Amino acid sequence: MAWTMRLWRPRSLGVALGIFMTIGFGLQLLGGPFQRRLPGLQLPQSWIPSLGPAVKSCLPRQRLVFLKTHKSGSSSVLNLLHRYGDQQGLRFALPAHYQFGYPKLFQASKVKGYHPQSSDSQKPFHILCHHMRFNLKEVLQVMPSDSFFFSIVRDPAALARSAFSYYKSTSSAFRKAPSLAAFLSNPRAFYRPGGRGNYYARNLLWFDFGLPFPPETKTRRMSPHVLRDPKPFQSHAIPSGAGPGKLFPAITTAPANYEQPASLASPDSEPSSFIQWGLAWLDSVFDLVMVAEYFDESLVLLADALCWSLDDVVGFMHNAQAGGEQRLRTASKSAVTGEDPQLTARARAWNNLDWALYIHFNRSLWARIEHYGRSRLHRAVAELRARREALAKRCLMGGGALDPKYITDIRLRPFQFGSAKVLGYVLQSGLNQKDQEECERLATPELQYKDKLDAKQFPPTASLPIKASRLAPP
Template sequence: MVPYVFDPNNDLAQINDVSMRSTIKKKSGNQKKENKKTKTPSNQPIWGYGDTSSPLTADQCSFVVVLTSCMILCCVFYNVSPQYESFASPIPRDYTARLRNSQRPTIDVSKCSPRQTIVFLKTHKTGSTTLARLIELYGYKHSLTFVRKIGEGRSIHFGNRNLNYKSRKMFLPPPNVTKGDYSNYKYNIFTLHVRYNRAVLNTFMKKDPVHITIIREPSAQLESAFMFFHFGKYVNSTAEGIPPFEAFVSNPTKYRKAASSIMGYNDQMFDLGLSKKSFLNETIINKTIARLDQDMDLVLINEFYDESLVLLSKLLC
């Protein structure tokens, strides 16, 4: 398309707006009276283009130039580029139609069966509660059963307990199962805070469970736990003039009460089954990590939450 070029000599003669001509006529009359008083030299260029024969004054020319500029803009946006609906909306008119008619990726349901049994081992201050709610929504969607403790009240956490084969006595019975009929206490979804014990967990879960957990960068997890569990009350750093957490990490042995808490001392590995007495035993630590690597179908990472959720969705179908 050939771009429009403004020609003041030709285009201004084509102005057909009646009110504009009237306005110009009135201004011309007034200008003539003023010219008689001021006696503007006849050879003075008025247009600014060296055209001394123009009947319009400088003010009139400026007004017309502005008007013509507006007309040009209208031509550009409405005639030259009709695909734009407005100045504020550069979206093509047919965008919605193209999107509606576009081919979207589909999942072959025949090749994908949603997993029915999920064991999610929560870890402290890693974003695990958020993930637990997402997994529970998945369970609600598929009408699955959940492990819930008796007398849950306002707390949805089970506590950092060591599970054993009698732990199911603290659970609410599944739907249509008589209370106390523990052999039939079988569930689809587990999303509570407990220490990892695969053998015990599998006794009250339905067949073919998926085992998952989530971890977080240790220093970030420690700082979050320090704040959440109010470890700062054990650290008197006012005299030192530094924040409690900074004082604690600079000299943990000075604040033994805070340092001795499981929540502030390798808490993630403790949740995953490592005993406190083995915290400094590198051999046992490596064996525990190797065992978890075999046991877990997926380990999500807090710092890569979105990517982890994509992997989880693929695992659960």
């Protein structure tokens, strides 16, 4: 009786009511599409390390859904998907322009050439990968339920630095602030929910994943559920000896000893049930979530999960801002001085939902690495970087990314947006035809490659020349 009375005290009743509401909302959001997605949620065999000879016993996955998140290295992933689909003759679910109605939730009707079908087997597309705000119900109208769903996340502190520079003219909150430090010192002085472009200014990853926002982020000055890990990530590099890649610096924020922590957070700082539900739902939908700070490791796991070769995932960095690599290297140091620690803490607190996402998927990545095998991963990462360096020497003038002022070929010049220059590539002269074609695919920016695919899939419609007025920021 005493236990029953405690259960129905006002505080307990409120907690129970909140849980019931969350479950009800989840069931309403998932509905039929989630049930149809279930067959594709089993653990793929290729995720388990092979104990025998390195012979592929699986078939390459070619039905893919990539959620392209903002400012998280997703343009580089997009390039490898463009190249793979182009070479394999796969059909892309393409937007009419460059995004699927972003920032609105994805709608199947926005896919060029889409016609409603009665069954998954009749769906004509292999790859859905361009910018959208994720909407599972509508995605499943276009792609089979057993497609491989994956995405990528980035530390919200690093993401905030990149987004502030890139979207300063787009977000009303960023435009009003003289600097990122000034913005984060008092975000409410600049930020208004629903303001023009302000989805770029707070919890951008959570927004891109299409998740609803909990009430506290709308009504309170600062959410009390700022996720704090009792065992903060420590700088602990993989003992590979390979050294960081020139194009993708190795950023290490893994938990010590590469072990998955026992819990997400201590009881006093445990995220709300709403956040926990969102993370659990994402786990049920996405087969893999890559981590930008471990890009090469993520690529190896992606190739393994898709039964692709390393050559299928090797490539160059795209849509990188000038100075971005140096900022990544600085951020990877365990000891920082000045305002960086405070700025980082404020960025993570302001973007608390993104920080919860990042902690969650960082841990799941390293749990996956443990299953894959650290020694095996070390060898694969070293091989991937060696292949990238060889391609860079063979293909690129100067062996790396260049300031856009040196890029005169409009087919290879990346779209310039924001205050920082977006770097691109110039090809070596004198390449034979085979190398020229391969190197062009590796160096082609996402917007130009999308137009190339569009012209290939819809030949009766001539592609329009690329104009700044038509382009949307990647």
